[in-house]
Amino acid sequence: MIYCCVGYCSTVPSLTYGSRSSDADSQGASLGASRDLLNNDNELDSRGDEWSEAKALEDNVMSASLNESESKKLPQAIIIGVKKGGTRALLEFLRLHPDVRAVGAEPHFFDRNYDKGLEWYRELMPKSSDGQLTMEKTPSYFVTKEVPSRIYTMSKDTKLIVVVRDPVTRAISDYTQTHSKKPDIPSFESLTFKNVSAGLIDTTWSAVQIGMYAKHLERWLQYFPMDQLLFVSGERLISDPAGEMARVQDFLGLRRVITEKYFHFNPAKGFPCLKRPEGNSKPHCLGKTKGRTHPNIDPEVVQRLRDFYRPFNNKFYHLTGHHFDWD
Ligand SMILES: Nc1ncnc2c1ncn2[C@@H]1O[C@H](COP(=O)(O)OS(=O)(=O)O)[C@@H](OP(=O)(O)O)[C@H]1O
Numbered sequence: 001m002i003y004c005c006v007g008y009c010s011t012v013p014s015l016t017y018g019s020r021s022s023d024a025d026s027q028g029a030s031l032g033a034s035r036d037l038l039n040n041d042n043e044l045d046s047r048g049d050e051w052s053e054a055k056a057l058e059d060n061v062m063s064a065s066l067n068e069s070e071s072k073k074l075p076q077a078i079i080i081g082v083k084k085g086g087t088r089a090l091l092e093f094l095r096l097h098p099d100v101r102a103v104g105a106e107p108h109f110f111d112r113n114y115d116k117g118l119e120w121y122r123e124l125m126p127k128s129s130d131g132q133l134t135m136e137k138t139p140s141y142f143v144t145k146e147v148p149s150r151i152y153t154m155s156k157d158t159k160l161i162v163v164v165r166d167p168v169t170r171a172i173s174d175y176t177q178t179h180s181k182k183p184d185i186p187s188f189e190s191l192t193f194k195n196v197s198a199g200l201i202d203t204t205w206s207a208v209q210i211g212m213y214a215k216h217l218e219r220w221l222q223y224f225p226m227d228q229l230l231f232v233s234g235e236r237l238i239s240d241p242a243g244e245m246a247r248v249q250d251f252l253g254l255r256r257v258i259t260e261k262y263f264h265f266n267p268a269k270g271f272p273c274l275k276r277p278e279g280n281s282k283p284h285c286l287g288k289t290k291g292r293t294h295p296n297i298d299p300e301v302v303q304r305l306r307d308f309y310r311p312f313n314n315k316f317y318h319l320t321g322h323h324f325d326w327d
Helices: 034-039 046-064 086-096 118-124 139-143 147-154 167-181 186-193 213-221 234-239 243-253 301-318
Strands: 003-004 007-008 077-081 100-102 134-135 159-164 193-194 228-235 261-264 270-275
Touching: 077 086, 077 139, 086 100, 086 134, 086 159, 086 234, 086 243, 086 270, 139 147, 139 213, 159 213, 159 234, 159 243, 167 186, 167 261, 167 301, 186 193, 186 301, 213 301, 228 234, 228 243, 234 243
Parallel strands: 077 134, 077 159, 100 134, 159 228
Antiparallel strands: 003 007, 261 270
16 A cells, blocks of 8 residues: 655555654654554654655655665664654754665664564665665664664664763653653652652662663673764754764764754754755754753752762763763
């Protein structure tokens, strides 16, 4: 069956092909069918959609003029995490590069859909020519035990990108997202502790656990050498997107096409938005599900979390050789 959307047709439901950006939440996306995407808890990022739809339309026009040597390929590079790190922004920035083709939604192949097989996965990818890089992003990969060996089995040469962010802010962002959908959940402060009176941090709470980056990274290093991983600073992706994009493009072996000309800082949103350097088109910002207002958290709890994360952060700095200044 052929599915079409805003002039964009494919053999899988159009939602799965970037007409909507479905970003990770605690459930994340399943690409089995468009119904899955609509029924799960995923965010559908409305402003991101506009951007993705414009891109899908453009891709469609482009693909009409492309020759038959184009084919769907397994990704050579994957944004594997972290949830709420800035993964959507990075993917959308990369999608502007002419040598990158990326699937807009999160395939969740290596964590939830692995039994569907590699051909299912390949089928989700956009067509690309030989010189182009195929990519996807699924932020839950970084913290899922089985994923490193599975990606290694697909290709030991896969390049891996992790967008990391201060784990305390990340945890609050994660909580804010859940709270926006389930306003009745307990407070951040009470979820943080296993035993409030003893002050024990609950490391089984995913919002806390995801930020123990060193622990997760050690699992990846059992399969991949450090030089196959790139750590992008979520903070710098906002304060200096062109600088982070230069690192990313170098790492991926791409020409430095996405430069400061592509960014316009929107002071009202507090984020860089994307603009085409040529022409007068309006800059495109990610949607309102990015940059939600975080609740005020008891400063004592924030301090307790900072103390908790410090050894993990220091180990992470040591392993990566990069100081992220989170303390
Ligand atoms: N350019 C730009 N525009 C908007 N938002 C940006 C941008 N760059 C980074 N960010 C930050 O991205 C955070 C969401 O991260 P993710 O996209 O990884 O979230 S998700 O895991 O896919 O749901 C999101 O977190 P919150 O601010 O907590 O909502 C943003 O701070």
